[in-house]
Amino acid sequence: MLFSHGYQRLAYRLLSYYEDMGGCGKVCLNIPRERLSEDTGLNIRSISRALNRLEEQGLITRQGRLIVVDGEQADKMKLSVYSELNEQKRQL
Numbered sequence: 001m002l003f004s005h006g007y008q009r010l011a012y013r014l015l016s017y018y019e020d021m022g023g024c025g026k027v028c029l030n031i032p033r034e035r036l037s038e039d040t041g042l043n044i045r046s047i048s049r050a051l052n053r054l055e056e057q058g059l060i061t062r063q064g065r066l067i068v069v070d071g072e073q074a075d076k077m078k079l080s081v082y083s084e085l086n087e088q089k090r091q092l
Contacts, residue, residue: 006042007050008084011059011077013039018069029067 013036014029021027033047042050051067054060059077061068069077 005084006040006046007053008081009040009042010036010047010050011054012081014054014060014067014069015074015077015081018074023074024071026068026070028063029069030065031067032065 017029017031018027021029033044033051036042036047037044040047051060051062054077055062057076057080059069059073059080061070061073
C-alpha cells in the first residue's frame with residue numbers, strides 16, 4: 001500500500017492490528033514505536049508525529065504507552081484510509 005502521508009500508513013497498520021484483535025469494541029494496543037517503525041517503514045520521529053496527528057484527529061486515544069482504538073475511531077480511520085486510496089486510484 002502506498003500512501004502519500006506517513007500517518008495514513010500508520011493508520012492502515014493500526015486498523016490491521018484492530019481487526020486482528022477482533023475488530024469490535026475497544027482495543028488497547030501495547031506496541032512499541034520501534035515495532036510500528038519496522039511495520040510501516042517510518043522512522044521513530046515520524047511515528048511520534050503520526051500518533052500525535054491521529055490523536056488530534058480523534059482517530060486514536062493514548063493512555064501512557066497504550067494506543068486505544070474504539071469502534072467509532074476505527075470507523076473514522078477506515079473512512080480516512082480508504083478515501084486516500086480512492087483518491088490515489090483516481091490519479092492513476
